[in-house]
Amino acid sequence: MPALDLSTHPGHLARRLQQAHTLLWTTIVSEDVTSPQFAVLNTLVGEDGLDQRTVGERVGLDRSTIAEVVRRLVARELVDKVRDAKDARRSVLRLTEQGTRLHHKLSGRTARMNKIFLAPLDPQEQATFLELLHRVSDAAEALRNPTARPSDRPAP
Template sequence: MAEALDLNRYAGHLIRRAEQIHTSLWSRHVSEAVTSQQFAVLNALRDRAGIDQRTVARLTSLDRSTTHHIVRRLTEQNFISRVRDETDRRRTLLALTAEGRMLHASLAPSAKKINDELLSVFPDERRGEAMHVLARLSQRKPVRTRETF
């Protein structure tokens, strides 16, 4: 029978705890109404008006279904506009509305502050290394089937 894992040395547990801390900071200091995933979509569109939903999903690392729901909700709230692509009628191009730009501008400074707060647990000279480790983890492709390692 396998022994219990020391959760303080288990990467998945620590990542989940870090996400809980991020979510708590986000709702307390950025927004209770706009999630960090919704902000990621707004941010992806901030300087890229006219991209399609698939590109937004790729830029935000959200699955297509989640991206669809977020875009629909932000469109209903008049933060995103949708326009049919004239060259490819199957595509819908997205852009921030004036309200969406104002929302992004109101949230971005606080989002940066909580990012700085999260990284404050590392000495200044180790923050780049911490971001590098997180970036490496986030680039790992998920395993689609159940496999034994």
């Protein structure tokens, strides 16, 4: 059997795309804060006081991954995890001042990284590419979490 043409395999291309993203992220944005950690900080900037499960759903992280990301952010004093005043059974997440400052610093770098990442595409291709990524990601999320709806995803 001859070798397969992996250039037609979406998983192979997705892995290569992720490698490119990781290289750009660590080179331009941060060696210390991961993209998922930034996503959590970004979610909390927009809406402080969310519970861990909700934040995980919004950024597309499973329960064990969001728990580890939050643990690391709390350990670095970027996020506080506190008991909900309305329901003592649950904890909510809040950005610390340090977390807010870091988010602000990394936001500009993230924008610069995205510009470089999408530079091979013209503006219309960029919009199409992002729409296609959303569609494939939403379909994959539906396989993992059948109760999620595309409308649950925040607008880009």
